[in-house]
Amino acid sequence: SSPSKTKFSRGILLIAEKIFKELEIKNVKVIVGDGSKGLEEYSPYDGIIVTAGSPEIPGSLIEQLNEKGRIVIPVGNSFSQDLLLGIKEKGKLKISNYGGCVFVPLVGKYGW
Structure with a gap:
């Protein structure tokens, strides 16, 4: 930083x-x-909410979710994103897309 x-x-x-x-x-x-890295010290989490747009879902956040844990994150470019809900099942995310949105850009290692 x-x-x-x-x-x-x-x-x-x-x-x-x-x-x-x-x-x-x-x-x-x-x-x-760096919020884009999550906070491994207190993981695993049942849920993570990211309130800044990200180019992708950071793998570090997926790793920090419990099985059946949920992540809500806006993913796209720095000007517009899609609001995604990911539910961790067998180590992978099942993704639902809730449509377009605009958030400030995520900064840090896995942001812009």
């Missing part, structure tokens, strides 16, 4: 931590990192 992206992410982390503290929310952990 570039220094400017890291600085931006750390700034958002500080804002989020301040808001959670003000609202007395204690059961949230804020993490700065």
Whole structure:
């Protein structure tokens, strides 16, 4: 990640931590990192929701899903995507396409 992206992410982390503290929310952990890689440390997951458009479904996210786990992710180019639901069955995703959508581009190793 570039220094400017890291600085931006750390700034958002500080804002989020301040808001959670003000609202007395204690059961949230804020993490700065490359979301396109997922967070293997806490996997496997029953569900993953990606809120940025990706050129494809990152394999690292598929690997971090439980069997029967679900991933919702917009996939396409940086200007328009299709909203996909993937359900992991026997190690592979069964994909349903819910149509066109537009999200901000995913950044990181598996994004743009």
